[in-house]
Amino acid sequence: MPDEIALKVSNLDVHYKDFQALWNVFLEAQKGEIVSVIGANGAGKSTLLNTIAGLLAPTQGAIECLGEKIDGLPPYKIVPIGITLVPEGRRIFPRLTVYENLIMGSYTPRTRSSRNEALKKIYQLFPVLKDRHNQMGDTLSGGEQQMLAIGRALMSNPKLILCDEISLGLAPVVIKSIYGRLRQINQEGITIVLVEQDIKRSLKVANRAYIMLEGKMVLEGEPSSISEEQVRKAYFGI
Amino acid sequence: MVKYKWPILGVLFVGFATVPVWGSEYVLLFCLLYCLYLAMSQMWNLLAGYTSLLSLGQQAFIGFSGYAVAVLTNYYGVYIWLSVLIGGFFSVLLxxxxxxxxxxxxxxYFAIGTWIFAEMLLLWFSNWKYVKYGTGLFIKPPHPPSMTTIYYASLIMGAGATAAIYIILRSKIGLGLMAMRDDEDVSEAMGVEIFRSKLFCFMVGSFITGLTAGVLYVFQIFIQPYKAFAIDWTVILVFIVIIGGIGTIEGPIVGTFIYVLLSQWLAEYAHISLLLLGIIAITIILLAPTGIMGTLHQKTGFAILSPRRL
Incomplete structure (x- = not known):
């Protein structure tokens, strides 16, 4: 069981028009793992997640999820396979209610049937969302919005969630609580790929970590094996 | 308020449906124009307000469908309401x-693209002998429908367009459309098929706009390219939707009432009417950036035709 591969990215190249953003990127996540990808601004972390989620098409390479080849597929085919994205900056739907935001997470036909169970689970995980289910998305605080964004991603009963900078702009207490929930989600067997600026925190929860630099993977290993010097080198080049 | 939603709407509809009985000729004309503009502005609202398809080319559908009606009734003797229906399908083909x-x-770029299409149609039709160049065509059915019949046709369009947008927004894809309005990229990540949803709305919008234009030209009995394909149409629709409240169903209902009322009143000041219209639009946008119904909804939560789910 622990050796099953949830996500395997190999030789991935991604271009924005003429600009190459990712060079020969690889990534692997075992089932039930938390994998952390760290790196400076512009290293290509978000590009990597957006490509896995199907928002960008790779120019080369392969992405495999739970044995299915998903590179080049559009999101509406990827979501039912069991991958969802928690986008950077929360990006909840401001003029939809909390409930409608959550329902949007199970928009694709195949995820619709399990909607009510998923909703129950999410309300248990984040009771504040239940209290505010009738409020507009933009009336929530930053932390609540982040919970909503995570809840929305969980609505499709995913096997793998991609979290892009979930601590961005949040108070330390809130970050701590959200990371607590993330562990809880992970304990239910959901694989998590975490992209973070908050290196310390993300290395603490991760089973394995990758470091990206200028669109390339430069290091892979267990968090304990990654030294501060290696991290500094990746961020500042010194 | 929401509790009484259906009774209020029912009374409104019965009121409109019985205008030929109780209303004067002027009231009938007013309600007829109201219904036609309501149908067209609801469709612009569906495109610009929900799917971010900022069309400046609605006049392409209006003129094209209007000409289809004129040609079919004049040259081929097609039954007038059948030709209106065919005009709607021509609009979808376009x-x-x-x-x-x-x-x-x-x-x-999309906005300019649609506008260019309308301008191209204007040039084509004004240089086309078959439709008598820029002189235009009279729509002369062998048995001209009565004013009451035309009024009911326009009522069907106005009420039908509002019902259509309500049903679409309440349907499975409706939530996706509202999510697209809020954040297109993220709605795509959630599994909304952006292209299909947009194309669907564009088709619905062109069909209902075309049908409505057909009824309009049955009423006006004369079509001419410089009027039919003029950007003025879209300017009016934008005015209605913006002051009423873009991305709300109630917005065009209120906005159309204000516009038709103003256009009747401003007809007395024809030389400065556009100036006054502009001042009114700017004032409303400054005071209530989300339009009258949008602002009312934010302040009081008022919504009578809300597509909300609970």
């Missing part, structure tokens, strides 16, 4: 053809 080109564009 939309399909246009979508091959303009769906590659986004935002402001």
């Amino acid at each position: 939309a399909l053809f246009m979508s091959l080109f303009i769906f590659r564009m986004r935002g402001i």
Whole structure:
């Protein structure tokens, strides 16, 4: 069981028009793992997640999820396979209610049937969302919005969630609580790929970590094996 | 308020449906124009307010469908209401053809693309002998429908367009459309098929706009390219939707009432009417940036035709 591969990215190249953003990127996540990808601004972390989620098409390479080849597929085919994205900056739907935001997470036909169970689970995980289910998305605080964004991603009963900078702009207490929930989600067997600026925190929860630099993977290993010097080198080049 | 939603709407509808009985000729004319503009502005609202398809080319559908009605009744003797229906389908065909080109564009480029199509149609029709160049055509059915019949046709369009947008927004894809309005990229990540949803709305919008234009030209009995394909149409629709409240169903209902009322009143000051219209629009946008119904909804939560789910 622990050796099953949830996500395997190999030789991935991604271009924005003429600009190459990712060079020969690889990534692997075992089932039930938390994998952390760290790196400076512009290293290509978000590009990597957006490509896995199907928002960008790779120019080369392969992405495999739970044995299915998903590179080049559009999101509406990827979501039912069991991958969802928690986008950077929360990006909840401001003029939809909390409930409608959550329902949007199970928009694709195949995820619709399990909607009510998923909703129950999410309300248990984040009771504040239940209290505010009738409020507009933009009336929530930053932390609540982040919970909503995570809840929305969980609505499709995913096997793998991609979290892009979930601590961005949040108070330390809130970050701590959200990371607590993330562990809880992970304990239910959901694989998590975490992209973070908050290196310390993300290395603490991760089973394995990758470091990206200028669109390339430069290091892979267990968090304990990654030294501060290696991290500094990746961020500042010194 | 929401509790009494259906009774209020029912009374409104019965009121409109019985205008030929109780209303004067002027009231009937007013309600007829109201219904036609309501149908067209609801469709612009569906495009610009929900799917971010900022069309500046609604006049392409209006003129094309209007000409279809004129040609079919004049040259082929087609029954008048059948030709209106065919005009609606012509409008959809035009939309399909246009979508091959303009769906590659986004935002402001899409807007200009649609406008250019309308201008091209204007040039084509004003240089086409078959439709008598710029002189235009009279729509002369052998048995001209009565004013009451035309009024009911326009009532069907106004009420039908509002019902259509309500049903679409309450349907499975409706939530996706509202999510697209809020954040297109994220709605795509959630599994919304952006292209299909947009194309669907563009088709619905062109069909209902075309049908409505058909009824309008049955009423006006004269069509001329410089009027039919003029950008003025879209300017009016934008005015209605913006002051009423874009992205709300109630917005066009209120906005159309204000516009038709103003246009009647401003007819006495024809030389400065556009200036006054502009001042009114700017004032409302400054005081209530989300339109009258949008602002009312934010302040009081008022919504009578809300597509909300609970």
